[in-house]
Structure formats: structure tokens, C-alpha cells
Amino acid sequence: MTYTSSKVIELGSAAFRQPNASSHCKYLHGYQLKAELTFGCNELDNNNWVYDFGGLKDLKTIFNNQFDHTTVISGNDPELDTFKDLNDKGIIQLRIMDSGVGIEKFAEWCFKTADTFVEEASEGRVWIENVTVYEHSNNFASIGKQPKRSTLYVDEEGTKTHVEVKEEPEVEEEKEEDITQNTEDTPDQKYSGAARVGSDVREGNFSDPFAGTTWGNS
Numbered sequence: 001m002t003y004t005s006s007k008v009i010e011l012g013s014a015a016f017r018q019p020n021a022s023s024h025c026k027y028l029h030g031y032q033l034k035a036e037l038t039f040g041c042n043e044l045d046n047n048n049w050v051y052d053f054g055g056l057k058d059l060k061t062i063f064n065n066q067f068d069h070t071t072v073i074s075g076n077d078p079e080l081d082t083f084k085d086l087n088d089k090g091i092i093q094l095r096i097m098d099s100g101v102g103i104e105k106f107a108e109w110c111f112k113t114a115d116t117f118v119e120e121a122s123e124g125r126v127w128i129e130n131v132t133v134y135e136h137s138n139n140f141a142s143i144g145k146q147p148k149r150s151t152l153y154v155d156e157e158g159t160k161t162h163v164e165v166k167e168e169p170e171v172e173e174e175k176e177e178d179i180t181q182n183t184e185d186t187p188d189q190k191y192s193g194a195a196r197v198g199s200d201v202r203e204g205n206f207s208d209p210f211a212g213t214t215w216g217n218s
Contacts, residue, residue, distance in 0.1 A: 002041070003041050003044060003050050004050060004129055005038070005050040007036070007037050007056065008034055008035070008036045008037075009035050009036075009059075010032075010033075010034050011064070011067040011068065012033060012063070012064050012068020012070070013030055013032050013033075013068060014070050014071070014072050014095075015092075016028070016030070016071065016101045016102070017073070017077075018101065032136075033067055033135065034134050035132065036130075036131070036132045036134070038128070038131070039051040039128060039129060040127050041122075041127070042125075043125060045125070051122065051126050059114060059118075063110065063113070066095055067106070070093045070095045071083060071095065073094060073095070073096055073097070074096075074097060074100050075096050075097060080096070097109065102141075103133045103135055104143070106141075107131050108143050110133060111130075111143045114131065128145075129144055129145070130143070130144035
């Protein structure tokens with residue numbers, strides 16, 4: 001059984017641009033970003049929670065450091081040196097993302113960061129199921145993964161290790177042999193001795209409903 005719970009976290013006001021875009025998105029612009037995180041686990045904690053949201057303070061700080069009042073620029077931006085110069089002059093707080101920028105890439109960054117954070121904090125009990133980053137109510141992007149089993153193993157001495165858990169292959173259920181016999185007679189079959197009700201089409205008796213029965217014989 002898999003449990004999930006979700007939390008919305010304010011990322012902050014970030015400026016960025018798409019240097020390869022042919023639209024106005026090539027210009028520096030910004031949004032008040034927020035992320036919805038969905039947590040997953042197979043076993044609840046002693047409070048019957050998937051994850052204690054009160055323990056997300058450090059993760060929020062990491063998110064805010066990346067996106068709050070920052071300028072997030074792609075590592076391949078042709079004007080990267082210009083942005084670095086602005087950062088050196090104290091005009092912007094520059095954040096460089098080698099993988100690229102945009103809410104899809106921001107969701108990916110938040111996903112990887114949060115998944116590592118909660119896995120370590122929960123000692124393998126919890127993972128991040130999905131992250132959705134919003135520019136505003138009309139624009140958002142998501143990234144997720146399939147639920148996984150916990151890899152945490154605790155031996156009798158209390159030593160905690162992580163082990164690979166392989167999914168059991170699905171075994172197709174064997175179908176019971178169909179022992180039902182087709183009782184319909186064909187022209188080449190003989191009567192089994194049971195009474196027949198209805199026209200005996202083998203003999204061309206379409207009008208006599210009792211033809212072929214012992215009580216229909218005169």
C-alpha cells in the first residue's frame with residue numbers, strides 16, 4: 001500500500017529568460033514561483049503521517065536561496081558573462097543552471113533536491129512522488145516518478161542499511177481447464193439417449209417439436 005501527502009512551498013520571486021526563444025520570453029522576466037510537492041511512503045510514521053511538514057524548514061531555505069530575489073540563467077546563455085558582471089557589481093543575485101531554465105527545469109531541480117532531502121531525513125522511508133512548479137494559476141509544469149519500495153533495512157542489532165529491492169514478477173494465473181462439453185449435436189453425431197425437445201433438424205422435422213423424443217413416436 002502506498003500513502004501520499006502534498007505540501008505547497010513558496011519558492012520566491014525569480015527572474016529568468018529563454019535565450020533561444022523567438023518570442024518575448026527571450027527577455028528577462030520574472031514570476032512569483034511556488035512548488036507543490038507530493039510525498040510518498042509505504043509505511044506511515046508514529047504520528048500516522050507520510051512526512052512531518054514541520055521538518056521542511058531547511059528544504060524551504062534551500063529553495064528560497066535558489067529562487068527568491070534571484071536571477072536564474074541557463075549555463076549556455078550567450079550573455080552569461082554579462083549576467084556574471086551584474087552579479088559581481090551587486091545588481092543581481094545570479095544562479096546558473098547548467099541543465100537550462102524554465103518551470104520544467106525548475107520542477108526537475110526541485111524534485112531532485114527534495115527527493116534527496118526527504119530520503120536522507122526519513123532514512124529511506126519517504127520519497128518524492130511528484131513536483132509541480134507554478135508560474136501562476138495558468139502556467140505550471142510537473143515531474144514525477146513511479147512509487148518505489150523502501151530500501152531501508154534494519155537488522156536485529158539496529159544497524160540500518162539500504163538494500164536493493166527487486167519487484168516480484170507478476171505470475172499469470174493458470175486458467176482452469178474447461179471441462180464443459182459441447183452438447184450440441186452435429187449431423188455426424190448420434191443421440192446420447194437424452195430426450196430432445198425441439199425440431200429435429202437432422203431429419204428435416206422442422207414442424208414437429210416432439211420429433212425425436214420417445215413420447216413423440218407413435
